[in-house]
Amino acid sequence: MADAVVVEGLHKRYGTVWAVRGVSFAVEHGEIFALLGPNGAGKTTTMEILEGFRGRDLGRVDVLGLDPGERATERLLRERIGLVLQDIAVEPWLTVRETVARDAGCYSAPRDVDEVIDLVGLAGLERKKVRALSGGQKRRLDLALGLIGDPGLLFLDEPTTGFDPHARRGAWQLIRDLREAGITIVLTTHSMDEAQELADRVAVIADGRIVAEGSPAALGGRDTARARIRFALPPPTTVADLPVPATPGADGLVTVESAELTRTLHRLTVWALRRDTVLAGLTVDRPSLEDVYLRLTDQDHSAPRRSAP
Amino acid sequence: MSITAHRAATGRTPGPGRGPRLGLLWHQIRYEQLSFWRNPQSALFTFAFPVVVMAIFGALFGGIGKSAFYYGRSALQYYVSTIAAVSVLGSCYSQLAIVLATRRQNGILKRVRATPLSAFAYFVGLLAHCVLVGVVDVLLITAVGRIYGVSLPAASQWPSLAVTLVLGGAAFCALGVAVASSVHNAEAAPPVVQLVLFPLVFVSGTYMPIHSAVLNGIAGALPVKPFNDALLRAFTTDQGGLPWRDYGVLLLWGIAGTAVAVRRFRWAPRTR
Numbered sequence: 001m002a003d004a005v006v007v008e009g010l011h012k013r014y015g016t017v018w019a020v021r022g023v024s025f026a027v028e029h030g031e032i033f034a035l036l037g038p039n040g041a042g043k044t045t046t047m048e049i050l051e052g053f054r055g056r057d058l059g060r061v062d063v064l065g066l067d068p069g070e071r072a073t074e075r076l077l078r079e080r081i082g083l084v085l086q087d088i089a090v091e092p093w094l095t096v097r098e099t100v101a102r103d104a105g106c107y108s109a110p111r112d113v114d115e116v117i118d119l120v121g122l123a124g125l126e127r128k129k130v131r132a133l134s135g136g137q138k139r140r141l142d143l144a145l146g147l148i149g150d151p152g153l154l155f156l157d158e159p160t161t162g163f164d165p166h167a168r169r170g171a172w173q174l175i176r177d178l179r180e181a182g183i184t185i186v187l188t189t190h191s192m193d194e195a196q197e198l199a200d201r202v203a204v205i206a207d208g209r210i211v212a213e214g215s216p217a218a219l220g221g222r223d224t225a226r227a228r229i230r231f232a233l234p235p236p237t238t239v240a241d242l243p244v245p246a247t248p249g250a251d252g253l254v255t256v257e258s259a260e261l262t263r264t265l266h267r268l269t270v271w272a273l274r275r276d277t278v279l280a281g282l283t284v285d286r287p288s289l290e291d292v293y294l295r296l297t298d299q300d301h302s303a304p305r306r307s308a309p
Numbered sequence: 310m311s312i313t314a315h316r317a318a319t320g321r322t323p324g325p326g327r328g329p330r331l332g333l334l335w336h337q338i339r340y341e342q343l344s345f346w347r348n349p350q351s352a353l354f355t356f357a358f359p360v361v362v363m364a365i366f367g368a369l370f371g372g373i374g375k376s377a378f379y380y381g382r383s384a385l386q387y388y389v390s391t392i393a394a395v396s397v398l399g400s401c402y403s404q405l406a407i408v409l410a411t412r413r414q415n416g417i418l419k420r421v422r423a424t425p426l427s428a429f430a431y432f433v434g435l436l437a438h439c440v441l442v443g444v445v446d447v448l449l450i451t452a453v454g455r456i457y458g459v460s461l462p463a464a465s466q467w468p469s470l471a472v473t474l475v476l477g478g479a480a481f482c483a484l485g486v487a488v489a490s491s492v493h494n495a496e497a498a499p500p501v502v503q504l505v506l507f508p509l510v511f512v513s514g515t516y517m518p519i520h521s522a523v524l525n526g527i528a529g530a531l532p533v534k535p536f537n538d539a540l541l542r543a544f545t546t547d548q549g550g551l552p553w554r555d556y557g558v559l560l561l562w563g564i565a566g567t568a569v570a571v572r573r574f575r576w577a578p579r580t581r
Binding site for chain 2: 083088089093098102108129145149
């Protein structure tokens with residue numbers, strides 16, 4: 001089966017500034033795909049082009065076999081995709097059930113209204129006015145509206161922003177359940193935890209281009225990156241006394257990078273035991289997704305983005 | 310709760326979208342009505358204002374009988390028609406422009422855009438809702454007029470009255486959408502709406518009859534006076550036929566409003 005979303009050489013220009021310049025990626029059916037990137041990197045523009053809200057200047061975009069820029073198939077696309085966006089709102093004076101039922105009426109084959117309300121965890125609040133809902137409840141209502149048309153593909157724009165940790169876990173589980181039910185999910189997020197927890201694959205967009213793509217575990221060579229060992233030097237030793245190369249840090253800890261973690265750790269601990277001392281504050285880690293993300297997106301944003309595609 | 314079970318299931322409740330177009334239209338009108346009546350502000354202002362004005366005018370001008378100043382009508386016969394007209398302007402033109410600008414700013418229009426609902430169905434539903442509200446307004450004002458002794462329109466004029474209300478209502482809705490398309494933020498909508506409306510209703514004789522040929526000539530080509538005149542004719546005469554010239558002017562303004570709306574209407578607020 002062809003991919004759910006295919007983007008090839010996408011370009012979008014605002015005036016003389018190229019906001020998106022050569023973005024390509026594909027989303028497989030049934031996966032959760034996260035698009036990460038700083039504000040102004042072209043993430044929102046790319047999403048809006050996929051959602052059919054914005055035109056493009058160059059490139060090919062295919063969403064469930066349809067071109068979102070094609071007006072003739074716009075309604076067909078709307079029947080098949082669901083949107084949960086930050087800047088989407090509903091009438092404040094209608095009740096939860098009325099709001100969902102209203103949108104259900106716009107689709108040719110919607111899901112059952114009460115079932116969807118139940119699914120997003122708003123059961124019992126059906127008769128409550130939208131204006132009286134809490135922020136988290138409103139986001140769930142947004143999700144209900146994204147699901148009511150029974151979409152095969154769901155776009156989620158920062159789905160858990162503003163959630164408390166419990167609500168966040170709940171939302172993540174719901175999103176995983178949706179994937180299990182066969183819905184393909186494309187989401188944007190600023191939370192590396194969220195990308196790590198949810199996404200099957202991640203693409204990082206910076207300065208209008210995809211700078212890395214892969215599973216959260218392997219993004220930017222994370223899985224093969226050198227491990228970092230950090231500890232406090234036992235006085236009165238210096239870096240030069242250590243059996244392996246190390247760099248002192250400003251926080252008083254030294255860092256040892258290693259491609260052979262077991263061996264290096266052994267040498268260090270043997271060294272410490274022989275001196276009858278300890279490696280205080282010892283930690284071992286690999287670059288976190290956030291480290292990789294920060295490295296990938298750390299660019300000089302003052303540089304002009306006027307290069308031709 | 311099983312999601313998978315649902316997707317495997319085949320039996321789904323067909324929504325109005327699957328039925329005939331009329332079903333979808335009714336669906337839209339129903340929810341527009343719900344949103345409208347639930348909001349105490351919109352309901353109160355839309356209906357209270359014309360009724361209060363009519364009640365005050367009744368008390369002020371109740372004693373003025375038929376005179377040349379009111380084109381051979383009594384003052385209240387005249388004002389029932391013009392206040393009815395201005396209430397339709399309020400529900401169709403002013404309300405619609407402000408509601409659309411607000412909905413766009415809030416993101417409600419973007420939500421509509423995210424569904425397969427066609428722009429046509431959305432706007433026809435909205436327009437029908439506005440015209441309905443305008444008709445309720447006209448009925449209320451007619452009732453207040455009746456209390457002050459103004460007679461009801463002649464039975465022969467009901468068809469003309471209906472055509473005038475629907476055509477005028479639709480034309481003013483189109484102009485309302487045109488104004489909403491031309492302002493960029495919701496805060497600008499009410500002042501722009503009033504700036505256009507205020508001088509227009511005055512030169513069109515809504516609050517006092519105009520006896521200047523020049524002014525009447527100008528106002529006759531603008532949308533409000535033809536609407537006033539057509540309503541005045543329906544409310545206070547038993548002439549046969551229809552006021553085609555007034556309808557023609559209203560139709561042209563309706564087309565002009567639609568043209569601007571179609572070219573310039575935006576579903577989302579300006580971002581760049």
